[in-house]
Structures are given as C-alpha cells and as structure tokens.
Amino acid sequence: MSDRPVVTRIAPSPTGMMHIGTARTALFNWLYARHTGGKFLMRIEDTDRERSTEAAVQVIFDGLKWLGLEADEPPVFQFARVDRHREVAQELLARGAAYKDFMSAEELEAEREKARAEGRVVRSPWRDATPNDAPARPFVVRLKSPQEGETLVDDQVKGQVRFQNKDLDDLILLRTDGTPTYNLAVVVDDHDMGVTHVIRGDDHLNNAARQTLIYQGMGWDVPVWAHLPLIHGPDGAKLSKRHGAQAVSEFDDMGYLPEAMRNYLAKLGWGHGDDEIFSDEQAIAWFDIKDVVGAPARLDWAKLNHLNNHYIRQADVERLTTLTANVHRGRDWKLREADLPVLARTIPLVRDGAKTMLELADATVFVLKQRPLELPEKTLGMLNDETRGRLSRLRDRVAGQDWTVSALEQAIRSFAEAEGVGIGKFGPALRGVLSGGSPAPDLAGTLVALGKDESLGRLDDALSRSA
Incomplete structure (x- = not known):
C-alpha cells in the first residue's frame, strides 16, 4: 500500500465511556495521518443495538472534539452497512473462500469436545460438502481458513507475528439470523473506507490473522497493521477504576487541558529523544508508528x-478565565458579570502553582467572596489592639500607592521597616483579612487581585469589627 495515500481510522463502540486507551489510539491515528499528509476517519461500531444509544455516540463525539481530534470526513456507522457486509459474505461463498455450516447446536458442542480432546480447532464436516447436500435448516456462514502453512502479520509495533493456520478456526462470518460478525464487518468497512493502516490496541492482534484471511479471500490489499500496547496503572497492573480516572470526560472534569492530554498521551508508548514537552506541530513532524514501543505504558x-x-x-488568560468561571459555576457559585474581569486579573498571579483547572479555581476563590467576609477564628485571634493599629496605619500607607505588585511590595517592606518589625508581625493577619482564610498569593499579589477599592473595603470591614 506504499503507493496509496495513508488513511487511518478510529473505530470505537458506543457502549459507555470513552476510555483513555481509545483516546490514545485516536491520537496515534490522527498523528500518523497528519504526519504523512493522509486522512483520519471515524467509524462508529454500533452493532450492539441495546447499548449503542444516541447518548453513548455523543460521548465519543464530545471526547474526540475536546481532545481536538475530529475526523476529516463524516463518521461511518457500521450498523447501517449490514447489507454490504452480507453481500461480501455471499461473494466469499461464491469464491469458495467460505461455506455454509449446517451443524446443529448439539453437533457443534460434540465437535468442540472432540476438538478439545484431540488438541485442535473446530472443523465442521460441512467444510467440504457440496451445495446439493444442504439440508433445509438454519446455517452459519464460515470462512474456509487454510489448514496448512502460516498466516503472517507484519506488525509495525510487534514485528512479524506468525500464526499457524492449523490453529486458526473457520470463523463465523454470518450468524444463523444473517447478522454479520465483528471480524467480517471490520474488514469490509476498512476496505470500503480505503483504510491503509489499522492502528489499534494489541488486544486485537489475534483478530489481525483472521482478518488477513478475509482480505485474502476477497483478493483485497491487506492493510498495514500496528497494534499498540495497553496502558497500565502506576503499579504496572492493567488500568482499572482503582487507579483513578479512565474516561476522557473524567480528565476534563478533573481540570486537565486538552493540549496537555495530547502531549501526555503521545508520550504513552512513543517519544522523541528526551523531549517531554512539545507542540502538536512538533508531534506531527516527529511521529512515526514504527517508533511506538511494544511494552505497556x-x-x-x-x-x-x-x-x-x-x-x-x-494558556491565554481569557481562555483560562472562561474555564475557571465554568469550574466555579459547576460548584454552584453564583458569578456576577463583574467577577469575570476580577478573575482575569487574578489568574496571572496564581496560575504558576496550579496543576489543574480545579486548583486554579481554588486559588481564585478569595476574590469572589462578598463583603463583609466571614473571618476565620485564627485571623480574629490575631486582631488585637496592636495589630489593628498597625493594619490601620498600613491601610493609610498603601492607599496612596500605585496599585501594582512592585509598588505595593515596596510599600509593605518600607512600612515594616518604619514600624521596626518583621512582616510576620502583621502579614498573616492582613492575609486573613483580605482572603477570608482562602488560599491567596503573596500580600502584594492579593491586593492587586482584589483591586484597590475592594482591598481597602475589606481592611475597613475588619478594622471596624468590635474587638
């Protein structure tokens, strides 16, 4: 397929959450398509009609949109293509690459027991029957797999994986009710979508051998295979609920940015030298599926x-302001229009210490509080006559200052020197009065975040309280 433009795909089943492993698979498909100048497509494998709800499909769309991995063409829905799958099964029959199996349930169970006893795969007695022998009863359509030699899966991640054909059973293509099986549907859809590279989890490696035989039965080009290792938890065990978040939506809810997730997911099984932080453009330029490691990440x-x-x-402060406001609203904080510019003013002063958007929101709570603040007991205990007097004098000192971090830092230092005390003698009380006990930046940063009027107002409120 080297002479064809690269086409990759992501093919999730809409049966619940969008797992982080699916997200990484989507990212690797997207990166490889962008790296080669090809196309990245999406197929929704919605043949499980009970679980494939509209809401579950939307979870996939929302997750990929949040990650910034939208497909280049409208999605293909597998269930809508059932007639095409059946058509290919009929062509495989016509080519002699498949056969009708009329074994009853009882006969199949007996054959399974016999096969287990003889250490071989199930082989139907109908495999080599002539059409004239067909009885008038339900049947499945099976692929007529070769019984000798081997099937080679030349995998870009795993290397050459050889499957002995004698160990590959004649997989069912159509069930007795005429519905196609997974392996048939996947092959037909990938072929019709022009997929050149199948990049997916290594839990599908065994399927690659069976699917190769279907491609060969139809005389179609076999795609390039690349099976990605699983993602494990920090303890090396398969990722599960006990390790924390598993779904893309959970990482969004926990306050991770999509660009951080793209950068991080790219590092799960792939890398470029010692580079830890890189842009999408760099990842696209550097990414090659052959560089993915075979060990679990x-x-x-x-x-x-x-x-x-x-x-x-x-990140852009305006964007962070919107995201931070959304976190506060999600916590039922009643934001006013006037709060948004205050958040925008505060975020540059507090974001350096925030690992997530939730932490950034926590660091901005102090500016959203309404006067008069409810002061914590610790702060109230500091407000003795000496400290009140000192805060009153400090208030008058800063009131005439330029309201910038550098000017206020200098004013606070010079005030402490004039008082003959360290900042520790009044700083904790001032912080409590200004923040109401919530996390806040340094004193000058807190004053700037609140603004002059609000800062002086909070000081006045505290100083007017009865001792």
Whole structure:
C-alpha cells in the first residue's frame, strides 16, 4: 500500500465511556495521518443495538472534539452497512473462500469436545460438502481458513507475528439470523473506507490473522497493521477504576487541558529523544508508528500534572478565565458579570502553582467572596489592639500607592521597616483579612487581585469589627 495515500481510522463502540486507551489510539491515528499528509476517519461500531444509544455516540463525539481530534470526513456507522457486509459474505461463498455450516447446536458442542480432546480447532464436516447436500435448516456462514502453512502479520509495533493456520478456526462470518460478525464487518468497512493502516490496541492482534484471511479471500490489499500496547496503572497492573480516572470526560472534569492530554498521551508508548514537552506541530513532524514501543505504558499522574501546569502557565488568560468561571459555576457559585474581569486579573498571579483547572479555581476563590467576609477564628485571634493599629496605619500607607505588585511590595517592606518589625508581625493577619482564610498569593499579589477599592473595603470591614 506504499503507493496509496495513508488513511487511518478510529473505530470505537458506543457502549459507555470513552476510555483513555481509545483516546490514545485516536491520537496515534490522527498523528500518523497528519504526519504523512493522509486522512483520519471515524467509524462508529454500533452493532450492539441495546447499548449503542444516541447518548453513548455523543460521548465519543464530545471526547474526540475536546481532545481536538475530529475526523476529516463524516463518521461511518457500521450498523447501517449490514447489507454490504452480507453481500461480501455471499461473494466469499461464491469464491469458495467460505461455506455454509449446517451443524446443529448439539453437533457443534460434540465437535468442540472432540476438538478439545484431540488438541485442535473446530472443523465442521460441512467444510467440504457440496451445495446439493444442504439440508433445509438454519446455517452459519464460515470462512474456509487454510489448514496448512502460516498466516503472517507484519506488525509495525510487534514485528512479524506468525500464526499457524492449523490453529486458526473457520470463523463465523454470518450468524444463523444473517447478522454479520465483528471480524467480517471490520474488514469490509476498512476496505470500503480505503483504510491503509489499522492502528489499534494489541488486544486485537489475534483478530489481525483472521482478518488477513478475509482480505485474502476477497483478493483485497491487506492493510498495514500496528497494534499498540495497553496502558497500565502506576503499579504496572492493567488500568482499572482503582487507579483513578479512565474516561476522557473524567480528565476534563478533573481540570486537565486538552493540549496537555495530547502531549501526555503521545508520550504513552512513543517519544522523541528526551523531549517531554512539545507542540502538536512538533508531534506531527516527529511521529512515526514504527517508533511506538511494544511494552505497556504506565499512567504517571505526576508527569501529567507537570505537563498540565506547563500548559496552564502558557494558556491565554481569557481562555483560562472562561474555564475557571465554568469550574466555579459547576460548584454552584453564583458569578456576577463583574467577577469575570476580577478573575482575569487574578489568574496571572496564581496560575504558576496550579496543576489543574480545579486548583486554579481554588486559588481564585478569595476574590469572589462578598463583603463583609466571614473571618476565620485564627485571623480574629490575631486582631488585637496592636495589630489593628498597625493594619490601620498600613491601610493609610498603601492607599496612596500605585496599585501594582512592585509598588505595593515596596510599600509593605518600607512600612515594616518604619514600624521596626518583621512582616510576620502583621502579614498573616492582613492575609486573613483580605482572603477570608482562602488560599491567596503573596500580600502584594492579593491586593492587586482584589483591586484597590475592594482591598481597602475589606481592611475597613475588619478594622471596624468590635474587638
């Protein structure tokens, strides 16, 4: 297929959450298509009609959209192509590459027991029967797999994987009710969509051998295979609920940015030298499916948090303001229109320490509080006469200052020197008065975030309280 433009695909089943493993598979398909100047397509494998709900399909669309991995063409829905799958099964019959199997359930069970006893795969007695022998009863259509030699899967990640044909059973293509099986549908859809590279999880490696035989039975080009290792938890065990988030939506809810997730997922099984942080453009330029390692990747929360912090620090303040406001609204905080510019003013002062958007939201709570603030007991205990007097004098000092971090830092330092005390003598009380006990940046940053009027107002409120 080297002379054809690359076409990759992601083919999730809409049966619940969109797993992080599916997200990484989508990313690798997207990166390889972009790297080669090809196309990235999507197929929804919705043949499980009970579980394939409209809402479940939307979860896939939303997850890929959030990740920034939208397909180049409208999605293909597998269930709508059932007639085409049956058509190919009939052609395989006509070519002699498939046969009708009339074994009853009882006969099949007896054959299975015999096959187990003889250490071989199931072989139907109808495999070599003539059409004239066909009885008038239900049948399945099976692929007539070769019984000698081997089937080679030349995998871009795993290397050459050889399957002995004697160990490959005659897989069912059509069930007795005429519905196509997974392996048939996948091959027909990938062929008709022009897919040149099948990049998917290595739990499908065994399917690649069976699917290769279907391609060969139809005389179609076999795609390039690339089977990705699984993602494990930090302890090396298969990723599960006990390791935390598994679904793309959960990472969104936890406050991770999509660009951080793309960067992090790209590092799960692939890398470019010692580069930890790279742009989409760099990833596209560097990515080759042959460079994916065969060993399982481990989810590392510390690395993800480090990356997310980097992208939070790099992000546009207006965007962060919108995202932070959404977190607050999700926590039932009643935001006013006037709060948005205050958040925008605060975010540059607090974002360096935030690993997630939830932490960034936590760091901005202090500016959203309404006066008069309810002060914590610790702060109230500090407000003795001496400290009140000192805060009152400090208030008058800063009121005449330029309201910038550098000017206020200098004013606070010079005030402490004039008072003959360290900042520790009044700083904790001032912080409590200004923040109401919520996390806040340094004193000058807190004053700038609140603004002059709000800062002086909070000081006045505290100083007017009865001792």
